[in-house]
Amino acid sequence: xxxxxxxxxxxxxxxxxxxxxxxxxxxxxxxxxxxxxxxxxxxxxxxxxxxxxxxxxxxxxxxxxxxxxxxxxxxxxxxxxxxxxxxxxxxxxxxxxxxxxxxxxxxxxxxxxxxxxxxxxxxxxxxxxxxxxxxxxxxxxxxxxxxxxxxxxxxxxxxxxxxxxxxxxx
Numbered sequence: 063x064x065x066x067x068x069x070x071x072x073x074x075x076x077x078x079x080x081x082x083x084x085x086x087x088x089x090x091x092x093x094x095x096x097x098x099x100x101x102x103x104x105x106x107x108x109x110x111x112x113x114x115x116x117x118x119x120x121x122x123x124x125x126x127x128x129x130x131x132x133x134x135x136x137x138x139x140x141x142x143x144x145x146x147x148x149x150x151x152x153x154x155x156x157x158x159x160x161x162x163x164x165x166x167x168x169x170x171x172x173x174x175x176x177x178x179x180x181x182x183x184x185x186x187x188x189x190x191x192x193x194x195x196x197x198x199x200x201x202x203x204x205x206x207x208x209x210x211x212x213x214x215x216x217x218x219x220x221x222x223x224x225x226x227x228x229x230x231x232x
Contacts, residue, residue: 105140174222
């Protein structure tokens with residue numbers, strides 16, 4: 063699920079960056095520091111939409127650097143249990159397959175794949191196939207999230223395609 067949220071981030075600038083282009087350096091540093099990262103609480107930060115406020119910097123005693131508190135709004139991606147996502151298959155093996163939905167990697171175990179789909183390790187690339195569907199690297203699939211585990215820097219998901227309207231998207 064995607065969210066739009068206001069967040070804050072502290073940026074430390076070296077004294078050499080303090081000057082007339084300081085605001086530009088703070089802005090570039092914010093984009094570099096937060097876009098594409100994952101926080102355990104909010105999920106993946108997909109994009110910074112707007113910088114709302116850059117507070118006046120505070121000099122760090124004995125160091126010379128300055129700290130800036132930046133308030134910004136961002137688009138976040140956080141998957142939830144029972145959410146249905148479209149993903150691209152990354153690899154297929156005897157355990158199941160891995161698929162990517164943006165930054166999220168989803169593992170679909172063989173227990174959570176319909177029983178009529180058989181593994182063919184001799185094909186190139188390895189694939190799962192039934193009478194009407196074939197899952198191989200690069201295939202677009204619709205997956206239901208069966209569970210997630212959230213780490214401080216990553217989100218892990220397990221998915222299923224064993225229900226109606228899930229599986230290969232044509």
